Amino acid sequence: MKRLNDCRLYVITGENYHPGRTMLDVMEQALIGGADIVQLRAKDTPKREVLAQAYALRELTQRYEVPFIVNDHLDIALAVGADGVHLGQDDLPLAEARRILGPDKIIGISTHGIKQALEAERGGADYIGVGPVYPTGTKPGRTAVTTDYVREAAERVKLPFVAIGGITLDNVNAVLDAGAAWICAVSAIVGSEDVAGACRSFLHHIRLKQIDSMISSSRKVCVNGREERTTARTVLELVEQLNLRDKRIVVELNGEIVPIESWVSAPLTEGAVVELVHFVGGG
Numbered sequence: 001m002k003r004l005n006d007c008r009l010y011v012i013t014g015e016n017y018h019p020g021r022t023m024l025d026v027m028e029q030a031l032i033g034g035a036d037i038v039q040l041r042a043k044d045t046p047k048r049e050v051l052a053q054a055y056a057l058r059e060l061t062q063r064y065e066v067p068f069i070v071n072d073h074l075d076i077a078l079a080v081g082a083d084g085v086h087l088g089q090d091d092l093p094l095a096e097a098r099r100i101l102g103p104d105k106i107i108g109i110s111t112h113g114i115k116q117a118l119e120a121e122r123g124g125a126d127y128i129g130v131g132p133v134y135p136t137g138t139k140p141g142r143t144a145v146t147t148d149y150v151r152e153a154a155e156r157v158k159l160p161f162v163a164i165g166g167i168t169l170d171n172v173n174a175v176l177d178a179g180a181a182w183i184c185a186v187s188a189i190v191g192s193e194d195v196a197g198a199c200r201s202f203l204h205h206i207r208l209k210q211i212d213s214m215i216s217s218s219r220k221v222c223v224n225g226r227e228e229r230t231t232a233r234t235v236l237e238l239v240e241q242l243n244l245r246d247k248r249i250v251v252e253l254n255g256e257i258v259p260i261e262s263w264v265s266a267p268l269t270e271g272a273v274v275e276l277v278h279f280v281g282g283g
């Protein structure tokens, strides 16, 4: 179940942020609100209690069909059948974790600079954490990496990356503007009176940003006489987006027939005029 490229909102448990409410209730609210990946992080809880929580969260996340990650404890991740683990720079090394977990489990690695990010990428991590973007009471005393590192990660890291650390509804747009497509929060979500509502608000900002970037990376073209916007950059991408790849068609771009072997490199520029002509079978 590795579908990290589609994840947008990563919610981590925060045992001290919701007195009077159980971890399970709070995390169910996060799932109702749209959290699409969940981590159990319990730094102040005895390990046997963490194991019990992990079993319960495994069951809950399975019901919501959302990946479940265990922080730090690879043994607990294995015991409860979690989808993966999250490891920091001082935790079990990535290579050891991969050897034990095999290729299919998710391994996330915390990074605090581009050198660590590229190393995690080379080492076979599935995603990286980029943070702490802002100072945070959840990890007091850590130097904030600022949105500069988010921007650098967006430019140089090919793996999915999640921005984390001090992210709230007030600053999330700056993190998204710096290039993060995936946001993680603890206190701003599990410490909220309305956990599901907080998730929905985060996702609203994330989706608006996605729409903005799609519009700015799309162009207006004319296909068979109809004006439309497309994110396709080439004739091949357009044909694939229209599900015509396996159909017998001839493509004309700005009045010239494009041979099939050139679809991959034929650019769809703003204002391009495309005619897609279906072959009619015959003998």
Ligand SMILES: Cc1ncc(COP(=O)(O)OP(=O)(O)O)c(N)n1
Pocket (backbone or CB within 6 Å): 010, 012, 039, 041, 043, 071, 072, 086, 087, 088, 089, 090, 091, 108, 109, 110, 128, 129, 130, 162, 164, 184
């Ligand atoms: C998604 C994500 N990113 C970073 C961390 C931090 O991991 P680590 O550096 O090991 O610190 P602790 O969480 O163990 O205190 C994380 N857990 N999740």
Ligand SMILES: Cc1nc(C(=O)O)sc1CCOP(=O)(O)O
Pocket (backbone or CB within 6 Å): 110, 111, 129, 130, 131, 132, 133, 135, 136, 137, 138, 139, 164, 165, 166, 167, 184, 185, 186, 187, 188
């Ligand atoms: C657990 C953690 N790891 C970080 C890192 O940068 O590696 S920042 C962080 C705390 C995230 O909590 P909040 O959303 O409350 O700031």
Ligand SMILES: [Mg+2]
Pocket (backbone or CB within 6 Å): 071, 072, 086, 087, 088, 091
């Ligand atoms: Mg850790």
